[in-house]
Amino acid sequence: MMTIHEAATAILTAFVLALTAASAAAKDEVKVGFIGPLTGGVSVNGIGGRNSADLAVKLRNADAKTKYDYQLVVLDDECKPNVAVQAATKMAADNEIIAAATHYCSATAIATVDTYHKFGFPVIVWGAVLPDITYRNKYAEVHRVNGTMINQNEANAALISKLGYKTVAVIHDTTDYGKGHNQYFSEALARLGKAKIVGTFGVTADQQDFTAELTQIKALNPQVIYFGGLTPIGVRIRSQMDKLGIKALLDGTSGIVSEAFIQGLGPLAEGTLAFREGAPTEKLPGGKFLEIRRPALRQSARSLWPVRLCRDGPDPRHHRNRRARPQEGDRRARQRERPRFGRRQDHLRRSRAEHRAGDHRLRRAGRQVRGMGRQRIRERQARASRPEIALAAHSAASRGPGV
Numbered sequence: 001m002m003t004i005h006e007a008a009t010a011i012l013t014a015f016v017l018a019l020t021a022a023s024a025a026a027k028d029e030v031k032v033g034f035i036g037p038l039t040g041g042v043s044v045n046g047i048g049g050r051n052s053a054d055l056a057v058k059l060r061n062a063d064a065k066t067k068y069d070y071q072l073v074v075l076d077d078e079c080k081p082n083v084a085v086q087a088a089t090k091m092a093a094d095n096e097i098i099a100a101a102t103h104y105c106s107a108t109a110i111a112t113v114d115t116y117h118k119f120g121f122p123v124i125v126w127g128a129v130l131p132d133i134t135y136r137n138k139y140a141e142v143h144r145v146n147g148t149m150i151n152q153n154e155a156n157a158a159l160i161s162k163l164g165y166k167t168v169a170v171i172h173d174t175t176d177y178g179k180g181h182n183q184y185f186s187e188a189l190a191r192l193g194k195a196k197i198v199g200t201f202g203v204t205a206d207q208q209d210f211t212a213e214l215t216q217i218k219a220l221n222p223q224v225i226y227f228g229g230l231t232p233i234g235v236r237i238r239s240q241m242d243k244l245g246i247k248a249l250l251d252g253t254s255g256i257v258s259e260a261f262i263q264g265l266g267p268l269a270e271g272t273l274a275f276r277e278g279a280p281t282e283k284l285p286g287g288k289f290l291e292i293r294r295p296a297l298r299q300s301a302r303s304l305w306p307v308r309l310c311r312d313g314p315d316p317r318h319h320r321n322r323r324a325r326p327q328e329g330d331r332r333a334r335q336r337e338r339p340r341f342g343r344r345q346d347h348l349r350r351s352r353a354e355h356r357a358g359d360h361r362l363r364r365a366g367r368q369v370r371g372m373g374r375q376r377i378r379e380r381q382a383r384a385s386r387p388e389i390a391l392a393a394h395s396a397a398s399r400g401p402g403v
Contacts, residue, residue, distance in 0.1 A: 027069040033100030037079035041232035084108035092119035106130035106177035147277035157188035172228035181228030235264035255403040
């Protein structure tokens with residue numbers, strides 16, 4: 001039988017354990033912030049950044065050793081400087097938020113640095129690549145985890161020169177972001193001395209029609225059109241280049257590294273170059289996991305460059321995965337591309353001879369398209385060896401940059 005002393009000891013022990021468990025469960029709440037473009041033309045990148053921040057917070061909270069319960073506060077800057085300043089002021093003035101990961105767009109990041117300094121609010125810029133964000137004032141509150149457009153444009157100019165291109169026309173938006181890209185690309189190209197810029201054209205961030213600029217560029221007949229700007233303008237420029245019959249290579253920056261660029265252009269995105277600093281995915285912590293376990297992500301990342309850039313030249317595996325599509329004018333061939341189920345009545349109406357004829361035309365069209373694809377790969381491989389574009393970031397913690 002348990003004595004009174006033993007019973008009292010057991011009750012006290014249970015009480016202490018309960019208090020310990022309760023104190024462990026009741027962690028102090030700490031708020032951290034995130035600001036990025038959740039709406040607008042580059043919202044795909046902003047939403048991706050927000051999801052990453054949300055995942056980081058959840059993983060941190062799931063760690064039993066974490067002393068605090070972290071809560072994420074998210075604000076939208078729309079990639080607009082005036083909206084970004086309002087968001088930055090609102091977040092920095094909230095005493096419950098201790099720090100934040102802020103801004104994908106350079107125009108918004110540079111517009112808000114004075115606000116963060118005024119409030120003494122520490123931030124880490126998670127995407128913007130304009131050097132002046134951290135180099136101009138060197139505020140103690142403002143940090144970054146990615147490289148800058150200096151890295152991008154040095155590699156860009158080096159590759160353009162190595163591929164043997166001699167003439168380049170520059171189009172850039174007139175924001176700090178576009179002006180910065182124009183400056184650093186022009187300087188890098190001039191240092192190498194193998195290619196020259198035949199014309200430079202500034203455009204507004206909301207411009208719709210580029211006929212005037214592209215007509216002048218067509219008369220200059222450059223081999224490359226360098227574009228320093230964001231996805232919405234990049235889509236319009238590439239589309240209007242095609243309408244005007246301009247065959248120059250479109251050479252972009254991290255501003256067009258977006259699934260929206262592919263979706264907006266479709267086949268016209270073929271062959272576009274784009275640069276972003278940072279190590280290849282497979283060399284990042286957890287990168288091999290992404291390569292193995294997330295094929296959909298791997299495919300979407302590869303699709304930005306229809307000929308994937310690698311150390312030994314264009315990667316034909318991307319072309320191998322493409323379906324050979326017959327000509328649009330062949331009605332029966334288009335029907336053959338549709339799912340076979342659900343077309344029983346159509347099959348009954350067609351004779352066996354018609355089926356054989358249709359199958360023959362389909363096979364012939366498929367062979368023609370596949371042959372064209374192989375020829376294009378051989379031509380690209382013969383033109384140049386295109387090394388994988390991977391630049392060293394300014395920080396060992398570099399992750400995919402923004403604009």
